[in-house]
């Protein structure tokens with residue numbers, strides 16, 4: 437044992453004494469003695485470790501006291517607040533899985549809070565005074581909006597795909613084009629889900645080309661389902677094709693095999709005015725007559741994490757009756773948020789109320805105006821932090837439309853004194869973390885994904901950064 441360590445051993449006040457000190461008593465009052473004691477032991481162990489590793493310097497007695505109290509205070513503050521925090525997304529990626537995908541609307545938030553903090557008629561028929569079903573809330577709105585016969589909701593779209601396959605194709609073959617055997621981020625792979633569902637994958641066609649004849653030739657007495665998957669996060673460009681939906685549907689009808697579409701995003705707004713032309717329309721698939729579609733609630737729909745299964749009653753009912761539905765169903769918080777989100781669509785107020793749709797609608801002019809307002813408040817000419825407003829693109833993200841961006845205006849930051857990655861880090865470590873993009877040697881701030889009420893926070897963080905550089 438080296439000198440400082442034995443010195444520390446001798447000179448650390450007793451645990452009991454520290455716990456009763458005037459600095460620590462308030463921490464005990466704010467939590468519990470057991471918790472503070474546990475933290476204190478960790479802090480002391482760490483200090484001992486640092487000393488024996490030679491990381492920490494030698495201490496005087498009062499140094500040790502102060503160090504223990506400081507570290508304990510820091511640890512305590514770190515522990516008593518939630519680790520899951522809100523951030524400002526200035527990356528311009530609208531749907532970022534790492535940042536929680538779609539932010540909910542005020543309407544969803546209000547409804548969710550009301551339902552979550554009170555009793556509700558979740559499974560109670562108020563008119564009859566008898567047990568009801570939690571299915572009805574999303575079902576009635578999805579019928580109206582999509583024109584489907586029935587709809588149910590599960591935990592996410594991965595669960596939806598799984599449940600569809602397990603119900604309609606267990607022990608049978610599922611035809612899927614080789615060009616649609618995709619992986620969505622975070623280990624959702626169509627072939628894996630399919631295998632786990634108990635269905636057998638029958639690959640059809642080639643990676644870039646699949647035609648109707650390929651499907652036709654693969655059909656046999658074991659075929660139970662044709663699955664069509666929206667490739668979401670990637671595109672095969674050039675020499676590529678697949679049968680269009682009506683064509684494939686005609687074949688499915690001829691051989692009486694259900695056709696299900698995994699649409700990924702479930703985008704209910706027409707994005708072509710924004711230059712995004714390849715997002716499938718769920719209503720079009722329902723109108724065409726597919727057995728069922730499934731899609732995410734928290735991608736382009738702009739609602740809570742969930743998976744919608746909608747289509748013909750015959751199939752949706754069968755899926756609903758699968759005992760696994762019970763294991764994959766959503767809770768009242770999700771149902772409330774989804775109901776409010778769908779109500780925005782029903783009232784045609786999605787562009788006003790749903791943050792994601794609102795952000796898509798933002799004009800470059802309005803984004804530029806906000807960017808200018810921020811940049812103009814920074815000291816006029818500062819060679820330590822060079823700010824420009826430049827043209828760029830916001831991305832939809834979340835596995836949607838990888839080829840298309842929305843034109844935007846970016847604040848580009850650069851400093852001769854601080855590298856772009858350090859600027860990015862500083863902004864990320866702000867009290868309210870600000871997440872940005874680094875491209876080449878610049879840090880890019882895209883206000884499209886920043887709530888306007890947070891512009892002041894961005895400005896504040898840039899000011900702080902400027903002061904830190906000087």
Ligand SMILES: *Cc1c(COP(=O)(O)O)cnc(C)c1O
Nearest residue numbers: 592593594620666668700732835
């Ligand atoms: C995103 C996506 C999924 C997975 O949806 P989650 O809601 O994340 O579970 C499945 N299929 C497709 C085509 C997707 O784009």
